[in-house]
Amino acid sequence: MSNETRMARGETRPAAAAARRRRVFVKTYGCQMNVYDSDRMTDALAPDGFEAVTSPDEADLVILNTCHIREKAAEKVYSELGRLRKLKDARAAEGEEMMIGVAGCVAQAEGEEIARRAPVVDLVFGPQTYHRLPELVKQAATGATVVETEFEIEDKFRHLATPSPAGIRSRGVTAFLTVQEGCDKFCTFCVVPYTRGAEVSRPVEQIVAEARRLADEGVREVTLLGQNVNGWHGEGADGRAWGLGELLFRLAEIDGLDRLRYTTSHPRDMDDALIAAHRDLPQLMPYLHLPVQSGSDRILKAMNRKHTREEYFRLVDRIRAARPDLALSCDFIVGFPGESDADFRDTLDLVERVGFASAFTFKYSPRPGTPGALLEDQVAEEVMSERLAELQVLITRQQRAFNTAMVGRRCDVLLEKRGRNPGQVTGRSPWLQPVQIEAPETLIGEIVPVEITDTGTNSLFARRIAGQDEKTARNGRMGAA
Ligand code: 5AD
Ligand code: SF4
Helix, strand or coil, X not given: CCCCCEECCCCCCCCXXXXXXXXXXXXXXXXXXXXXXXXXXXXXXXXXXXXXXXXXXXXXXXXXXXXXXXCCHHHHHHHHHHHHHHHHHHHHHCCCCCEEEEEHHHHHHHCHHHHHHCXXXXXXXXXXXXXXHHHHHHHHHCCCCEEECCCCHHHHHHHCCCCCHHHHHHCCCEEEEXXXXXXXXXXXXXXXXXXXXXXXXXXXXXXXXXXXXXXXXXXXXXEEECCCHHHCEEEXXXXXXXXXXXXXXXXXXXXXXXXXEXXXXXXXXXXHHHHHHHHHCCCECCEEECCCECCCHHHHHHCCCCCCHHHHHHHHHHHHHHCCCCEEEEEEEECCCCXXXXXXXXXXXXXXXXXXXXXXXXXXXXCCCCHHHHCCCCCCHHHHHHHHHHHHHHHHHHHHHHHHCCCCCEEEEEEEEECCCCCEXXXXXXXXXXXXXXXXXXXXXXXXXXXXXXXXXXXXXEEECCCCCHHHHHHHHHHHC
């Protein structure tokens, strides 16, 4: 692939945002990987004097980091660009300049079309090009519209901006860490293999170095990210081929990293080592996002998921046998082309049988360029809405039951940030539930034992109790072994 920067055809505009004021605002849409990428963009710009701000009004560089996974994503970007255009015009009236960039999967999918439809945009760049952002900003500052969507993903990993100690600390005690990007699975509904490209894994040393840096700056929980995170593979220090399970065992050796999570996984890549990691690593939190998408064998086949519902049940049984307190979350799509009422009943039945702590539910949205979009037999909108509502009722019931069953139980909570009310701190349980606790802010960053006292709509309430925290308990356990 060429890494040449292409200038969009048409007029060049006056030089945008020179080096006078250097403040960047990145608006993130979509998945956690975009959150991670947005932070890497600000990290890449920091050496050029760019400071991250929290509103476009304060910024002289605004970047929209976009998502293309479902319908209307591109339209949302264009309407945001309309609003930014007004802001840019108002700035221009005051003699100030503002630069606008569109990044992420819509940028990758639409490329020059964005610059054509929205001439207010100075810079369009895809997910594999972020390490070149300082250079692209300089090019755009000369007045040309820069469109850069072609680059090898390995280059992104090779040149990924290192988070600065101050940057890490400003982001709190939990962090994302991308270990893998892209997907080779080609589910027939999904645009990811086309926007993020083929699966590429980051090398072990890079991941370990970044995890160490995070731990050194006080991060206690790391969530490994990948579109197909358990498809990660690499070579260990022992020269053996490693999968995500082996990588987790290695990361668990890092002092200070007390909690590990990973997302999003595919059922077909849950291998023995990964299941062993759930059994043997107390740092690996007992919560797993394991999308199945549908409970119907016919639809699973049409979606190219390459497993059956029975295989999913068996897998869940094996993981739960390894880690009995593990809670599951899931993604479901209703209304994939050809989905009959009986197929949908199979999905409801799968949900009943597995029991989820939470789940995301989506109406099928035909994505241009995917095989699903070409299928006849698209399901009517009203039918999709009815099915979605019915599925949501069931899932909400399971989620409530899961949360209610926590009342009276004890667990550890990682205190993450100031709570909604004064004197309150918000943390997370091992099962990812937000927990509100009366505690001083000085305890943020600590893992404290609590008893759950009540449940709200979206969070749990708890009181601190005396006892061992996760780390003390674990050290005790390791000592005994
Ligand atoms: N339509 C609806 N939902 C989709 N997802 C991915 N592509 C589509 C689509 N075309 C959902 C899947 C996936 C989640 C991230 O988004 O459930 O797991
Ligand atoms: Fe998309 Fe399927 Fe790959 Fe997940 S596994 S990113 S749903 S193609």
